Amino acid sequence: MKDKLIILTGPTAVGKTELSIKLAKSINGEIISADSMQIYKDMDIGSAKVEQKFQEEVPHHLIDIISPMDSFTVAEYKSLATEKIKDIISRKRIPIISGGTGLYIDSIICNLDFTEGNKDIDYRNYLENLTEEKGKEYVHSMLKDIDTESYDKIHPNNSKRVIRALEVYHITGKPFSSFKRDDLYDVPYDIYYYALTMNREDLYNRINKRVDTMMQQGLLEEVIKLKSLGCNGRLQSMQGIGYKELLKYLSLDTTLDDAVEDIKQNSRNYAKRQLTWFRKDPRVKYIDKDIYSDEEILNTITKEVRS
Incomplete structure (x- = not known):
């Protein structure tokens, strides 16, 4: 009998974080981040990193693991995440991979050569x-x-x-x-794969509001601090949405208003690509947040995992 592995994904700003925490509490789970920006230290606001208080409520893994000065490959993610999955299972808990980086998720649930x-x-x-x-x-x-x-x-x-x-x-x-x-889907886990969706207009509105909130929380100041530490546009970390646009502003190549609009546009485009990515895997079950409440979604997933 294979060990259970839950995947909770979806486009940026759809509400994965809150639901994954509720799910982990419900099924005695631990969360493994599948976010290519949350791996970096000192990049909290732009990556919409899980607040520390929530990380204390439910164990989170693969967050704040490397310096923004360093590069990080999908192969490295696969290795670290696989170790975490084994550790969580060994303690009779259920691993939940939560995030929107499709490359990271595929490295675990598709049989790919590294x-x-x-x-x-x-x-x-x-x-x-x-x-x-x-x-x-x-x-x-x-x-x-x-x-x-x-x-x-x-x-x-x-x-x-x-x-x-x-x-x-x-x-x-x-x-x-x-x-x-190798056979692409021949993996040693019993996969429960869920992708959250919602009306595109509503999602785009959520993305725009999130960017405004990030700016209010100090995203520009975060980028200024990173720049003062030696981070520049050539680094992998600074290619992330929110960081590259504000670096351009700090280089006097654009206005702040235009940089913020670029962040919103690039985030919306990224969400579109994420939705396309997840459709490729026949194991994905889509859950429409316009139709179902978080409580209903939680009950559905919990029932399926426990069956």
Whole structure:
């Protein structure tokens, strides 16, 4: 019998954090963050990091684990998250992966190869950032001229596999399609995969309000502090939405009002890409927050997990 693993995801600002905390309390669970910005220390406001008081109520993992000066790969996330899952299960508790970074989630619940050999961290980081910036279709198109079989067989939404294929060719000069591939969904967990959704207009309004709240809470001051510590636009951490736009403002390349509007627009675009990403996995169950209350959602998930 496989151990249970819950995934609670959805677009930015949809309300994952609050629901994941309630769920963890309900089922004796612990939360593993799947957020590519919350891994960084000193980047609290722009990443909408879980408040400390809530982290004390329910154990949270993979938050504040590295300096914003450092790079971090999906392979490293997979390794750390897998260790946390095993630890949580060993203590008779249920791991809940909560967050909106699809690459992180796929690294755990899809059987993807992260062998230590033939790995180029800088190139992988470049491709991961390119996926965030220009989308999965753009990165997938890079396969067309170097590995036709992989281009035809790998779905554009399966960015982890696309990135791996590009990385393998970059290092070895051989098509990824010539290497052995595993069954994508053959993983050692009993997966309960939920994605929260809501009316797009309502979601966009929530995103806009969240950005305004972040600015009121001191997002600009947070970026100024990071800049004073030596953080710049070349760092992986400072490519995050909210940080790159305000760095541009601090460099006198735009006005503050325009920078804030760019944060809102980029956040809305990111939410759109997130929704597209989650649709690729047939295991996902969608839950519409316009129809169901948090209490109803909580009861549904709890009942399914306990059955």
